[in-house]
Amino acid sequence: MATSHWKVRPYVLTGGRTRTRRHLLVHTLVSVPYYDAVFAAGLLPEARTLYENARDTKSVAELSACSGMSLGVTRVVVDDLAASDRLVVHADAYSSPFDFRLLERLRDGLRQLA
Amino acid sequence: MSRRLTWRQRMARRLDPTIAEMPAHRVIEAAPATTAAAPPPPPEERAQDIWPAICEQFALRILASAYQMGTHLEAIEADEQDADRLEKLYRIDHATTRIRRQAENLQVLLGRRVEDADPQATPLVDVIRAATSAIEYYPRVHIGHVVDLAVTEYAADDIIRVLTELLDNATRFSPPTASVIVSAYITEHGSVLLRVEDSGLGIKPDLLPTLNTMLSGGGAPPLDGNPASHLGLVVVARLAMANQLRIHLTNRQSGGTTASVLIPDGLLCELAPAGRPAPGGASLAPPPRPQAAHRQPEPNVTYLGSAQMPPSHLTLINGQPSDDGDRPARREPVSSSNNHSNNGGGTSGNGLPKRVRESLRDAGSVNGFAPAAQPSSTPQPRTSPESEADRQAWVDETAEFAAGFSDFATGDVSTNGTDLPWSAPTENPEGNPR
Numbered sequence: 001m002a003t004s005h006w007k008v009r010p011y012v013l014t015g016g017r018t019r020t021r022r023h024l025l026v027h028t029l030v031s032v033p034y035y036d037a038v039f040a041a042g043l044l045p046e047a048r049t050l051y052e053n054a055r056d057t058k059s060v061a062e063l064s065a066c067s068g069m070s071l072g073v074t075r076v077v078v079d080d081l082a083a084s085d086r087l088v089v090h091a092d093a094y095s096s097p098f099d100f101r102l103l104e105r106l107r108d109g110l111r112q113l114a
Numbered sequence: 115m116s117r118r119l120t121w122r123q124r125m126a127r128r129l130d131p132t133i134a135e136m137p138a139h140r141v142i143e144a145a146p147a148t149t150a151a152a153p154p155p156p157p158e159e160r161a162q163d164i165w166p167a168i169c170e171q172f173a174l175r176i177l178a179s180a181y182q183m184g185t186h187l188e189a190i191e192a193d194e195q196d197a198d199r200l201e202k203l204y205r206i207d208h209a210t211t212r213i214r215r216q217a218e219n220l221q222v223l224l225g226r227r228v229e230d231a232d233p234q235a236t237p238l239v240d241v242i243r244a245a246t247s248a249i250e251y252y253p254r255v256h257i258g259h260v261v262d263l264a265v266t267e268y269a270a271d272d273i274i275r276v277l278t279e280l281l282d283n284a285t286r287f288s289p290p291t292a293s294v295i296v297s298a299y300i301t302e303h304g305s306v307l308l309r310v311e312d313s314g315l316g317i318k319p320d321l322l323p324t325l326n327t328m329l330s331g332g333g334a335p336p337l338d339g340n341p342a343s344h345l346g347l348v349v350v351a352r353l354a355m356a357n358q359l360r361i362h363l364t365n366r367q368s369g370g371t372t373a374s375v376l377i378p379d380g381l382l383c384e385l386a387p388a389g390r391p392a393p394g395g396a397s398l399a400p401p402p403r404p405q406a407a408h409r410q411p412e413p414n415v416t417y418l419g420s421a422q423m424p425p426s427h428l429t430l431i432n433g434q435p436s437d438d439g440d441r442p443a444r445r446e447p448v449s450s451s452n453n454h455s456n457n458g459g460g461t462s463g464n465g466l467p468k469r470v471r472e473s474l475r476d477a478g479s480v481n482g483f484a485p486a487a488q489p490s491s492t493p494q495p496r497t498s499p500e501s502e503a504d505r506q507a508w509v510d511e512t513a514e515f516a517a518g519f520s521d522f523a524t525g526d527v528s529t530n531g532t533d534l535p536w537s538a539p540t541e542n543p544e545g546n547p548r
Contacts, residue, residue, distance in 0.1 A: 006231070
């Protein structure tokens with residue numbers, strides 16, 4: 001799902017960076033601690049969609065899907081937002097992939113498919 | 115004698131492949147003395163005529179390869195999980211993008227219209243970022259205030275090219291640590307002013323009038339020692355003429371250059387509501403746009419110097435209240451309500467034809483097929499005054515965009531198109547495989 005023009009290359013969305021300060025896995029859970037509408041308005045479209053979607057806790061992969069950015073770009077964007085405390089990266093989520101909440105979400109997702 | 119003949123043949127072949135079969139010996143026999151001194155004029159003239167066509171072919175081939183590379187790269191980039199390899203892929207992507215840009219520029223200089231691979235109404239933010247994608251020092255470009263408008267699909271690509279060259283000049287001729295700020299404001303006439311501000315040395319004052327007349331359509335590029343220094347502006351001048359853009363370069367008193375591009379209101383249209391392209395009624399809801407500021411204090415030199423803002427690629431500079439509290443830009447969202455009304459008043463006063471508040475994503479690409487509301491009525495006025503052949507050609511052209519709809523158009527002629535447009539192809543046996 002590409003939301004932006006095809007000539008907008010992914011490296012522009014991250015300023016050319018690919019590395020993140022913290023370890024962000026596909027299933028790492030992220031949420032917005034307090035939603036700031038003014039801040040959201042100042043974000044570029046993809047980042048804004050991500051920020052608004054993260055109001056209820058979501059995984060990095062989900063955020064990537066709903067903001068239309070690839071996983072690599074999403075990681076950097078999440079990391080940048082987390083660095084300015086706009087997003088909270090839930091630490092317990094990446095200690096083990098067998099997180100209770102993750103399994104619950106997995107179960108719910110499978111149920112929806114069935 | 116025979117050696118010279120082969121040399122000439124080779125030369126002719128190099129200049130013009132079409133005369134490769136020319137029996138060169140006959141020319142030599144006709145006037146042996148004069149041709150030895152000077153080459154015969156006819157092949158040279160013909161070579162001059164055909165030269166742009168050859169260049170265009172090369173440009174097209176380069177473009178085709180660049181597009182191919184881009185498609186493959188996109189697929190790999192999306193899957194890549196490793197940060198190091200992704201960075202290398204980004205570098206390759208960046209280089210490919212610049213190759214594409216130069217091939218497009220070559221076509222522009224040859225006077226050819228560059229085919230847009232995917233014409234679509236493009237938000238100004240995306241125009242800016244697409245332009246940024248194709249320049250060498252893209253991390254130094256910062257996006258300032260950008261009005262929530264889009265450029266129509268037939269002009270978007272050209273404006274991306276114009277902005278690319280201006281941004282390239284701005285980043286190339288300013289200190290390697292200084293940022294370049296690009297912003298877009300709506301004017302009281304409903305046109306949009308794009309500004310590119312750098313903090314470089316500026317253009318030589320005696321050169322500035324020449325460049326500005328060139329950009330406004332008069333005169334050739336200035337003949338000074340280095341032709342490479344104005345390469346981009348020649349392209350800009352061509353595209354400005356074609357799209358009736360008004361482009362002006364100014365040296366600021368405080369140092370640095372400002373390039374301003376005035377995009378006429380005819381090339382602008384309203385933006386589809388941000389976020390998800392909502393189907394149906396949600397798109398009609400007024401989008402929450404607290405940042406639609408109309409006029410604002412000019413983004414001036416005071417924060418040009420403060421280059422390092424960590425999430426600059428995420429945020430519009432002016433709307434960013436997060437970390438740099440001392441910026442004057444912080445105040446802008448407050449004045450949004452009355453500005454918003456100003457914005458609307460200016461447009462209605464001019465009676466612009468292009469302002470549509472509906473989802474452009476659906477209507478823009480299919481170009482004439484309204485998304486859902488009145489699908490059976492819209493193709494009719496377009497097609498009826500034209501001849502059968504024209505109409506068929508148009509259907510063929512839009513076939514890939516209106517995949518399921520092309521069959522409907524043919525079914526419409528035989529006046530059975532009373533059903534919904536998407537149900538018509540299913541009656542048609544040819545419509546089924548889609």
